[in-house]
Amino acid sequence: MKTDHDIFxxxxxxxxxxxxxxxxxxxxxxVLFARTFLADRxxxxxxxxxxxxxxxxxxxxxxINISVKSYLFRAIRNxxxxxxxxxxxxxxxxxxxxxxxxxxxxLEPFFMExxxxxxxxxxxxxxxxRRKEIFLLxxxxxxxxxxIAELLNISVKTVETQMGQALKELREQLKAFRHxxxxxLLITSKPGIRVVPPSVVNTSTQQH
Amino acid sequence: MSExxxxxxxxxxxxNAPDEIHQLPAEVKNDPHFREALEDSKQNLQNIDxxxxxxxxNTEAAWEKVNQQTSRKAxxxxxxxxxxxxxxxxxxxxxxxxxxxxxxxxxxxxxxVTADNDYSHPRxxxxxxxxxxxxxxxxxRYPKHFKxxxxxVVLKGEAFFEVVTKPDMSFIVKTKKTAIRVLGTSFNVMAYxxxxxxxxxxKTGRVEVSDEHLADHHKLxxxxxxxxxxxxxxLQVNKISLEHQNPLAWYSNELxxxxxxxxxxxxxxxxxxxxxxxxxxxxDLRQQITAxxxxxxxxxxxxxxxxxxxxxxxxxxxxxxxxQPVTE
Numbered sequence: 001m002k003t004d005h006d007i008f009x010x011x012x013x014x015x016x017x018x019x020x021x022x023x024x025x026x027x028x029x030x031v032l033f034a035r036t037f038l039a040d041r042x043x044x045x046x047x048x049x050x051x052x053x054x055x056x057x058x059x060x061x062x063x064i065n066i067s068v069k070s071y072l073f074r075a076i077r078n079x080x081x082x083x084x085x086x087x088x089x090x091x092x093x094x095x096x097x098x099x100x101x102x103x104x105x106x107l108e109p110f111f112m113e114x115x116x117x118x119x120x121x122x123x124x125x126x127x128x129x130r131r132k133e134i135f136l137l138x139x140x141x142x143x144x145x146x147x148i149a150e151l152l153n154i155s156v157k158t159v160e161t162q163m164g165q166a167l168k169e170l171r172e173q174l175k176a177f178r179h180x181x182x183x184x185l186l187i188t189s190k191p192g193i194r195v196v197p198p199s200v201v202n203t204s205t206q207q208h
Numbered sequence: 209m210s211e212x213x214x215x216x217x218x219x220x221x222x223x224n225a226p227d228e229i230h231q232l233p234a235e236v237k238n239d240p241h242f243r244e245a246l247e248d249s250k251q252n253l254q255n256i257d258x259x260x261x262x263x264x265x266n267t268e269a270a271w272e273k274v275n276q277q278t279s280r281k282a283x284x285x286x287x288x289x290x291x292x293x294x295x296x297x298x299x300x301x302x303x304x305x306x307x308x309x310x311x312x313x314x315x316x317x318x319x320x321v322t323a324d325n326d327y328s329h330p331r332x333x334x335x336x337x338x339x340x341x342x343x344x345x346x347x348x349r350y351p352k353h354f355k356x357x358x359x360x361v362v363l364k365g366e367a368f369f370e371v372v373t374k375p376d377m378s379f380i381v382k383t384k385k386t387a388i389r390v391l392g393t394s395f396n397v398m399a400y401x402x403x404x405x406x407x408x409x410x411k412t413g414r415v416e417v418s419d420e421h422l423a424d425h426h427k428l429x430x431x432x433x434x435x436x437x438x439x440x441x442x443l444q445v446n447k448i449s450l451e452h453q454n455p456l457a458w459y460s461n462e463l464x465x466x467x468x469x470x471x472x473x474x475x476x477x478x479x480x481x482x483x484x485x486x487x488x489x490x491x492d493l494r495q496q497i498t499a500x501x502x503x504x505x506x507x508x509x510x511x512x513x514x515x516x517x518x519x520x521x522x523x524x525x526x527x528x529x530x531x532q533p534v535t536e
Contacts, residue, residue: 023274024267160218167213167220167252168213171248
């Protein structure tokens with residue numbers, strides 16, 4: 001299994017497939033992350049796309065010694081801050097977020113390992129059709145149980161029962177996986193992969 | 209057992225406030241199985257919600273775009289070139305630079321500034337034959353020759369444009385944050401630095417007002433007799449009524465007041481003639497006046513207005529007036 005860092009070395013050599021893989025792993029999380037700084041989804045998507053184009057163009061110059069994940073999130077944050085500077089948004093807001101640490105923990109609301117993504121997808125797909133429908137209406141579409149009951153012409157009690165069973169099944173499915181995930185995180189967050197001076201990161205991302 | 213899960217499900221109804229603890233029987237609340245299942249489900253749902261958020265981003269479509277943009281340019285590579293080639297390249301570069309310098313010089317704007325203490329309004333003929341009449345203290349910049357598909361000028365202050373029709377070459381007036389695009393027409397633009405709105409009044413033809421990038425969503429089309437305003441901060445465009453305005457008075461030297469309040473008359477005179485009119489505190493600015501003035505000077509107009517309203521005025525300097533009640 002290739003680590004992010006290996007992928008980055010391949011990218012430096014001009015390997016487009018590795019670049020695609022990095023893009024597909026991090027694009028959506030970075031968009032969600034950028035969205036916390038910028039006004040809308042479209043703007044966030046453009047920002048992240050622009051960053052990846054620049055990353056590819058400058059690939060030979062970029063030297064990453066911190067974890068690739070930290071590098072990517074930090075680069076996007078810098079871009080967003082610069083963008084905000086251009087838009088003349090209040091100084092205090094900027095300094096407030098600039099000082100926020102970018103720990104593994106703070107990236108949790110945005111990033112998910114591909115393995116877990118796949119497992120969740122499979123687990124939801126494995127629910128019985130009616131249960132799955134109710135579950136998706138609640139979690140994906142954000143409907144209230146009352147609204148789901150009206151929509152499907154069933155009682156709120158039935159919605160509650162089905163949701164309860166869905167949560168129970170998902171717990172079974174994801175239980176084993178979560179232990180794996182914890183182990184995985186412990187391995188990848190070991191030092192040794194990280195090295196880069198932050199100044200390198202800054203100069204390569206603050207040009208706009 | 210399934211009762212536990214029903215309780216957990218109820219906790220995660222979108223109808224509930226996130227921190228709302230469900231009124232559960234104590235034996236359920238204190239059941240360690242229940243607490244553990246609740247904690248696991250909370251974790252799972254956080255992951256699942258994030259999963260749906262991530263899935264809502266169209267990564268494939270974005271990759272298409274990025275892939276295209278990164279495929280266009282070949283990766284930078286060191287190219288070895290022979291000495292002769294290098295000389296040739298240098299010569300080409302010199303030629304190109306010379307060409308660029310010429311281009312820049314030819315396109316360099318001619319600056320025109322009106323005299324600040326001058327009441328005459330200079331009329332400038334642009335390279336295409338269009339004319340611009342500048343109001344007091346205004347500046348227009350334009351190139352020696354118009355090239356390409358647009359005729360672009362930059363205005364600070366106020367000017368009246370009479371544009372020669374050229375269907376293949378639109379005429380664009382740029383002011384702070386605003387672009388006014390026309391094909392051939394006459395119109396007035398007021399874009400003083402001291403105000404945040406740009407006003408455009410159309411006399412003939414059709415005029416498009418937009419932000420400086422000519423973005424469609426900030427565009428406003430104006431027809432003859434219409435006055436559009438463009439707010440440079442909010443980029444809002446509006447059409448406003450013309451009842452009490454004389455948008456071309458400074459140019460035509462014709463003023464029309466119809467049941468216009470004294471306050472508005474004063475504001476108009478100040479704008480058109482660049483004078484300052486002060487009033488005594490007990491003057492009622494809401495009293496109305498109806499009058500037409502053609503080619504008159506401000507002294508005369510102030511005199512007529514004050515006479516009509518049974519007031520008097522004194523001239524306190526070359527361009528300031530003071531209006532007060534008639535006193536014995």
